[in-house]
Amino acid sequence: MTGTSLIRIGTRGSRLALAQAHEVRDRLMAAHGLPAEAFEIVVLSTAGDRIQDRPLSEVGGKGLFTQEIEESLLEGRIDLAVHSSKDMATQVPDGLALTAYLPREDVRDVFIGRRVETIADLPLGARVGSASLRRQALLRRLRPDLDLVIFRGNVQTRLAKLAAGEVEGTLLALAGLKRLGNEAAATEFLDAASFPPAPGQGAICIEARAGDARTDALAAAIDDADTHAVLKAERAFLAVLDGSCRTPIAAHGTLNGDRFRFHGMILTPDGTRMHETHIEGERGEAKELAEDAALRLVAEAGAAFFEDWKR
Template identity: 50%
Template sequence: MPRWLVYRIVMSISEHTLRIATRQSRLALWQAEHVAALLRNKHPGLKVELVPMTTQGDRILDRPLANIGGKGLFIKELELAMSEHRADIAVHSMKDVPSDMPPGFMLAAMLPRADPRDAFVSTHYKDFASLPQGARVGTSSLRRQCQLKNVRPDLELITLRGNVDTRLRKLDENHYDAIILAAAGLIRLGLESRITEYFKPEQSVPAVGQGIIGIECRDDDARNIAYVRALNDAQSWQCCVAERSFAQRLEGSCQSPIAGFATLSGDRLQLHGVIGSPDGKEMYRGAHIGSIDDAEAIGVRLAEELLKDGAGPLLERLRQESP
């Protein structure tokens, strides 16, 4: 490459500022700062700034997410900032990103997956099996509620909202006997010591995209898409494609407990999926395996198998019950 062209590229990067829209929680800021550091390292001279903001999902804490519109409430304001050119990209926990991307936006990259498991956290009990009859367990997730109730219908599951620090404080104040959180978030915040037990993925199948940080761009923003794509991890991407296509094919509402978790072994991808009722009394489980190159098709096939097994009427009933 001619020296003059190298100089022009370097100058172009140094004159450009990439703005990251992010929620203001400590975990969201950690994730955005992590992406910013990776971008600066990958593109020396690139200026990266954070644009912190509070989303509707952060403001409404007195009701379950499923009753106020689902996890998409965490990202709408970030997308609005991008559409108004107040920000260029947004950093998300992929488990918060709906299966359908809104027009004008795209996922440009996903980082290597962190620990995808659910974590049991308690100040009084050493593990989930030690919980007494009727124990109070805090969780904001219908997916977790469904799977926990399926094996322990005696538990009193109580809505738990707020950021990680707020949830831990409520546990320490004895509002709950235990709480369930994503292991990845606790580890990223240096709170791994608070984890009492890790659930095996087959005990509590993780949420679609759990443990993966995703980066969203405007789909017409070629320059920033190119910057971001340099960070993409192909394995995380393919696993998340399988999981998201599974959820998308099911067309579940925010009242639908759906879990999907993909793993890789060489060039083979295995996807485990769960659909259930919030009370855990009705549950459909399955798995499908295939080539990593067929990730999207694997998700669709598993969804269709579970629908054929009887999950369809359950999902339709949950859609009708959705507020």
């Protein structure tokens, strides 16, 4: 692709978001033989970045990290948007589409301790910070004695708060640490089978205007087919459960050749109740299998389980 018009890539302004946007740009440069000057990284402030003193569930949920960027796409001020897939709402606005996914990074969460290396070694009643209801619920299942507090901010902010002694530990996505070259900060790597990730965790997605032939051609060249298939399934699972920032939901799909395996989990925020399911089938049925997994959990847990989340 050799067009001369500038390709504007929209992103949030954190170090991690910028690293992801530059990775997308670099892959597009390599795929299409374009120079860096053919691209502009457009930094956009989102409500999720500005509001740091409250849980996302109290101020609007996942859309807080995407609304301004999606408005810029719809208004033609940017051509592509780069997001962390786990930040995306289950439905994108009319006129937009998720067109590509980069190869997925390690999906695991990690624990970062201030004075101890593992969750098991934390003293009784230790304070641990996390902004994720899923991580909080899973952690409460492991250590119901811990004092869990809301921990907002980008990776650097959270690590600084930890170092300052505001908490004794925190949980972060390994993928983000690796993209920032900060994997060494992790003191314990949590097994994805027992501590499953958020839907979409570890995957960078590209959003564009639906049906835009120019951006479709750009993105298609760097789309990872396996990641795309798995993320489509995980998002379908989330959509059936009407997932939001009020609902602790975990999902992890994997492909091994033409075989698709899926692990889905729902929890109450206090971690006292949990339902999970494992399902396997053909690659071409991945989305339907994930939807079936969600329906199984709904049937098993009962309607009251989901109503409790909303109170």
